[in-house]
Amino acid sequence: AQTVTQSQPEMSVQEAETVTLSCTYDTSESDYYLFWYKQPPSRQMILVIRQEAYKQQNATENRFSVNFQKAAKSFSLKISDSQLGDAAMYFCAYRGPNAGKSTFGDGTTLTVKP
């Protein structure tokens, strides 16, 4: 079974600085998708960024980018120019070719200090 590991339960960053959240996964599939979701205190789950495994180019969405290392099964999220509104819990998620292969990590709580 696939697993997703977020090794940092908590992280903090100074406003305007850069922070990287780690995620590793284990799978035997060759075709899959990876996502980062954000969950603020409101409890809503919001998509931050996604990556297709067949694409070598790292995905970027404004201040958010990923470092996707397929061979190492690593999918880290970099947040540049951190803002107070970035404070939330961040989840890394794996989606395999079948619907049942949808796995989330345990989350990283990000604190942004003014």
Add this chain to the structure above:
Amino acid sequence: DAGITQSPRHKVTETGTPVTLRCHQTENHRYMYWYRQDPGHGLRLIHYSYGVKDTDKGEVSDGYSVSRSKTEDFLLTLESATSSQTSVYFCATEDGPHQPQHFGDGTRLSIL
């Protein structure tokens, strides 16, 4: 964003009672999911559906059943609730494996 409505938003009930949570979507997405979220465990998949009347178990399915009689509705039932099922439950929909999941606002369920 996908219109996903979970009901009820909050529920308190007693051990041994049946409980049904409802998820309703307006986006005609094929896939629907039920997760539970507990401190330290992230989101864990309970059951999922890949079409009307097509459902399957996730990693934490014991004590739960689901039904999907229409594309837009996905019901999660706890036949006889236990205190270990106290959790926040999220419904999600998805248009395909290459698309992100869209989540409802969650249901906070407390079983006393």
